[in-house]
Amino acid sequence: MPAESKNVTVVGLQWGDEGKGKVVDAMARFCRYVVRYCGGANAGHTVTVDGERFAMHLIPCGILNEGVCNIIGNGVAFDPTVALEEISQLRDRGITVGPENLRVSAAANVVMPYHKLQDRLSEARLGDAKLGTTVRGIGPCYADKANRSTAIRVADLTEPSVLSSKIERIVAIKNNTFAALYDAEPINAEEISETYASYGKTLAPMISNTGKLLRDGIAAGERILFEGGQGSMLDIDHGTYPFVTSSSVTACGVPAGAGVPPSEVGQVIGLIKSYTTRVGTGPFPTEQDNDIGDTLRQRGNEYGTTTGRPRRCGWFDAFAARYAVELSGVSELALSLLDVLTGLNEVKICTGYQKDGQDMDVFEPNTMAKMQCVYETLPGWKADISGCRRFDELPQEAQNYVARVEQILDRAVGVISVGPERTQTIPHHTQMEGLFA
Numbered sequence: 553m554p555a556e557s558k559n560v561t562v563v564g565l566q567w568g569d570e571g572k573g574k575v576v577d578a579m580a581r582f583c584r585y586v587v588r589y590c591g592g593a594n595a596g597h598t599v600t601v602d603g604e605r606f607a608m609h610l611i612p613c614g615i616l617n618e619g620v621c622n623i624i625g626n627g628v629a630f631d632p633t634v635a636l637e638e639i640s641q642l643r644d645r646g647i648t649v650g651p652e653n654l655r656v657s658a659a660a661n662v663v664m665p666y667h668k669l670q671d672r673l674s675e676a677r678l679g680d681a682k683l684g685t686t687v688r689g690i691g692p693c694y695a696d697k698a699n700r701s702t703a704i705r706v707a708d709l710t711e712p713s714v715l716s717s718k719i720e721r722i723v724a725i726k727n728n729t730f731a732a733l734y735d736a737e738p739i740n741a742e743e744i745s746e747t748y749a750s751y752g753k754t755l756a757p758m759i760s761n762t763g764k765l766l767r768d769g770i771a772a773g774e775r776i777l778f779e780g781g782q783g784s785m786l787d788i789d790h791g792t793y794p795f796v797t798s799s800s801v802t803a804c805g806v807p808a809g810a811g812v813p814p815s816e817v818g819q820v821i822g823l824i825k826s827y828t829t830r831v832g833t834g835p836f837p838t839e840q841d842n843d844i845g846d847t848l849r850q851r852g853n854e855y856g857t858t859t860g861r862p863r864r865c866g867w868f869d870a871f872a873a874r875y876a877v878e879l880s881g882v883s884e885l886a887l888s889l890l891d892v893l894t895g896l897n898e899v900k901i902c903t904g905y906q907k908d909g910q911d912m913d914v915f916e917p918n919t920m921a922k923m924q925c926v927y928e929t930l931p932g933w934k935a936d937i938s939g940c941r942r943f944d945e946l947p948q949e950a951q952n953y954v955a956r957v958e959q960i961l962d963r964a965v966g967v968i969s970v971g972p973e974r975t976q977t978i979p980h981h982t983q984m985e986g987l988f989a
């Protein structure tokens with residue numbers, strides 16, 4: 553039997569944008585590897601260090617920590633244009649990025665220009681029925697992964713002749729499809745082949761068998777941090793389908809998306825925002841399309857990191873979050889953006905849903921659009937909490953709010969975030985000794 557895993561997985565329990573970047577950055581220095589295992593450049597993970605803001609889409613958030621090897625796993629939809637741009641922006645800001653601290657799985661699937669085009673054309677065609685995607689080509693890339701014969705993998709980028717013959721064949725199919733469906737202009741296979749072969753040449757030193765690297769790391773006793781993308785309610789299988797992303801974003805996606813055994817998922821930290829947000833279309837029972845929602849958006853600067861779209865805002869949905877806690881086997885919670893609730897006279901927590909006046913026993917992500925929310929109302933607080941560093945410095949009402957969240961979700965809140973800076977963190981009931989310094 554393998555020894556108990558020392559690894560950690562960080563997952564979002566809502567619809568993404570829970571503040572995973574800050575938590576990953578905080579724990580990364582105690583880990584040898586930080587691994588993205590799902591999603592792609594649709595993610596936007598933000599880390600703020602001494603007032604300097606870094607927004608990462610593809611590169612794992614361990615990149616700002618020395619001695620950490622960052623891995624883009626096989627489960628990621630890898631867009632080389634975004635990766636290379638991010639690498640160059642980080643280098644311009646004095647951050648070292650190279651094979652010593654960034655590896656890309658040879659088995660990851662590549663987001664191609666026709667995936668982004670298809671995402672855009674398909675969303676436009678759907679009109680009011682659109683999914684509200686980030687238009688980063690994520691869905692079409694994973695569709696080609698499942699289709700197999702029309703997929704390009706990262707390893708192909710390093711073999712120009714294999715790459716050009718695959719692209720020639722695939723682009724012929726795409727051109728036929730796009731012309732028939734969208735009356736679109738043909739795309740040029742040769743240009744794409746040349747550009748993507750040049751990306752392959754630049755990336756070659758970083759392309760590896762990352763699954764093997766991680767399994768060897770485990771055998772050597774190294775600690776791995778798995779960095780979830782998006783949020784549990786956007787999971788392809790367990791989220792609010794079809795208004796979801798196209799990969800397995802919960803902790804269940806870690807083994808397949810990183811190439812490690814299921815026993816290596818380790819402790820799971822579930823990230824929750826103190827309220828709820830959602831970008832894009834789809835059900836959102838606690839949404840406040842009113843002054844409360846506007847206040848949360850303004851105070852929380854709730855605009856998409858990837859698309860700049862205003863996020864829909866609402867009260868904390870504990871019924872949905874409890875489902876996500878169960879799904880990922882969450883060990884403890886991290887509560888973010890508590891400072892955003894400051895100034896509200898009262899704060900509400902959704903504790904359950906009702907249908908036709910009857911309490912729902914089981915959370916069903918696919919029927920939630922038709923539900924009425926059952927709310928519990930707690931007194932708000934007025935004092936600025938962004939400077940608090942200890943739990944007992946928080947106003948009693950804020951302490952009560954945290955305690956109630958713990959009670960309803962039946963999990964301890966390990967840490968509380970009261971601002972974007974690394975230092976704006978309050979350790980609370982964490983069991984992850986040595987991981988939250």
Ligand code: IMP
Pocket residue numbers: 567568569594595596683684685686687688689690691781782783786795796797798831832833
């Ligand atoms: P896609 O992943 O671009 O296909 O978008 C599908 C849905 O997931 C849309 O509602 C997006 O707004 C949402 N989404 C994808 N990635 C993120 C993220 O990182 N944060 C929040 N929402 C996301």
